Amino acid sequence: MKNSEKIFRLGELFCGPGGLALGATTAKIENSDYKIIHKWANDYDRDTCDTYIRNICPEDSESVICGDVRKLDIDSLGDIDALAFGFPCNDFSVVGEQKGFNGVYGPLYTYGVKVLKKYQPLWFLAENVGGLKSANDGKAFKKIQEDLKNAGYRIYPNLYKFEEYGVPQSRHRVIIVGIREASGIMVGE
Numbered sequence: 001m002k003n004s005e006k007i008f009r010l011g012e013l014f015c016g017p018g019g020l021a022l023g024a025t026t027a028k029i030e031n032s033d034y035k036i037i038h039k040w041a042n043d044y045d046r047d048t049c050d051t052y053i054r055n056i057c058p059e060d061s062e063s064v065i066c067g068d069v070r071k072l073d074i075d076s077l078g079d080i081d082a083l084a085f086g087f088p089c090n091d092f093s094v095v096g097e098q099k100g101f102n103g104v105y106g107p108l109y110t111y112g113v114k115v116l117k118k119y120q121p122l123w124f125l126a127e128n129v130g131g132l133k134s135a136n137d138g139k140a141f142k143k144i145q146e147d148l149k150n151a152g153y154r155i156y157p158n159l160y161k162f163e164e165y166g167v168p169q170s171r172h173r174v175i176i177v178g179i180r181e182a183s184g185i186m187v188g189e
Helices: 019-026 046-056 106-119 135-150
Strands: 006-013 034-043 064-066 082-085 123-129 153-161 172-180
Touching (some): 046 064
16 A cells, blocks of 8 residues: 555445445546545345345455344444445335335434444445435425534535436436545535
8 A cells, every 4th residue: 555545444324235335446536546445334135235245345245234224233333434325215205105204214314424423434425316305395305414514524415317427217316425524625616
């Protein structure tokens, strides 16, 4: 490792089969001194966890904790420099019942907030459906943003329409990037 090299250890909640981790760990980063590596991940579905292990960390299957996030021992996960969490969208999706915080899955984003408070990674990326912006008459999105800021982060939310980026489908996603306050990381405006 070069002296100037910075490795970001990535933790991930609601990891699914590894789409965010695969993108993060294989990204062509302009500054070759920076690298993102897998540290730990969690999801509740065994097949999904097995796919994640196969695609992301076949040499470290123990780093993927398969189980309900509500029963996860957050204190034992280990230090990270970055967090990715695509928290469940079931209650925010416009094709669902749109229960927002009143549903079973809506409040699960708070586990990402707990990890941010516990490990204070330098940055995070949170992802959800475009319907998040209108859930609970817009109050859910506002509350999530407040909670992320109160965890100590400057946040940069944006709605991406994948068809505008050459993806052959109409998927709209809210991506929230957070930079820890006083981290020294600068974000271009």
